[in-house]
Amino acid sequence: MKNLFSAALIICILIPLNSSAQSGRIKKRKKAAKKTVKKAVKKSAKKASKKASKKTAKKKVAAKSSVTLGGNKVSVSGKLPKVGSRLPKFALTTGTLSEIGNADIKGKRVIFNIFPSIDTPTCATSTRTFNEIASGLTNTDVYCVSADLPFAQGRFCGSEGLANVKTASSFRSNFGEAFGVNLTSGVLKGVLARAVVVADTDGKVLHAELVSEIANEPNYSAAINALK
Numbered sequence: 001m002k003n004l005f006s007a008a009l010i011i012c013i014l015i016p017l018n019s020s021a022q023s024g025r026i027k028k029r030k031k032a033a034k035k036t037v038k039k040a041v042k043k044s045a046k047k048a049s050k051k052a053s054k055k056t057a058k059k060k061v062a063a064k065s066s067v068t069l070g071g072n073k074v075s076v077s078g079k080l081p082k083v084g085s086r087l088p089k090f091a092l093t094t095g096t097l098s099e100i101g102n103a104d105i106k107g108k109r110v111i112f113n114i115f116p117s118i119d120t121p122t123c124a125t126s127t128r129t130f131n132e133i134a135s136g137l138t139n140t141d142v143y144c145v146s147a148d149l150p151f152a153q154g155r156f157c158g159s160e161g162l163a164n165v166k167t168a169s170s171f172r173s174n175f176g177e178a179f180g181v182n183l184t185s186g187v188l189k190g191v192l193a194r195a196v197v198v199a200d201t202d203g204k205v206l207h208a209e210l211v212s213e214i215a216n217e218p219n220y221s222a223a224i225n226a227l228k
Contacts, residue, residue, distance in 0.1 A: 067193055069186055069214045076193050078180025080208040087203045088178040092145060092168035095154040100168065107201050109140040109227055113165070114181055114195040116188050116214065118148050118156045123194075126217055127157070127165060133224060134164035139201070140227065143168045145175065147191045181210070194218060198226045 065076040091101045113130045115123040134142040142165045153167035176182035181193045196218045198207035207226030
């Protein structure tokens with residue numbers, strides 16, 4: 001009888017202990033399961049973030065343009081301002097080394113004749129041609145823009161007697177990036193592509209041309225017609 005009582009007492013003690021240990025194991029399992037779920041969620045979020053970054057990178061690549069130089073493809077930093085959009089914020093350096101920007105052209109129609117260098121035949125020809133065009137335009141400034149130093153630009157126009165156009169340099173400004181015309185590959189990497197952008201007195205873009213072959217001249221007629 002005494003032995004039976006002792007056995008019953010031991011069982012009564014062990015059952016709660018066993019139950020407590022089981023409860024602890026369940027808690028541990030739940031904790032482990034929570035950790036697993038957290039890891040899975042974190043991993044999934046990381047994958048989604050990577051995918052989004054890749055998509056953004058692809059979009060950025062897609063935003064770039066390309067032209068040719070002597071038939072060889074070269075990359076351009078971006079896209080020209082769209083017709084109907086506002087001119088991007090920009091800065092240029094004049095022959096007196098002063099800076100001009102959007103505020104300085106307000107109230108005037110403007111033509112940006114953009115090119116790689118004044119010391120190349122096509123660029124020189126386009127400057128002469130736009131000088132002739134400018135003589136017949138009213139309330140219109142024609143800026144010949146390149147990455148040349150302002151002194152080189154001024155020397156060329158002075159020796160050629162070109163008084164109807166204004167020269168402006170992008171050598172220390174964001175112009176090439178803002179207008180999407182920086183050449184980013186090829187032998188002319190670092191200078192500007194050949195392009196023409198025309199805007200009205202409110203800074204609204206009327207015409208934009210990125211010349212597909214750098215050695216070719218821009219479409220002068222299209223630029224003039226945009227102002228009519």
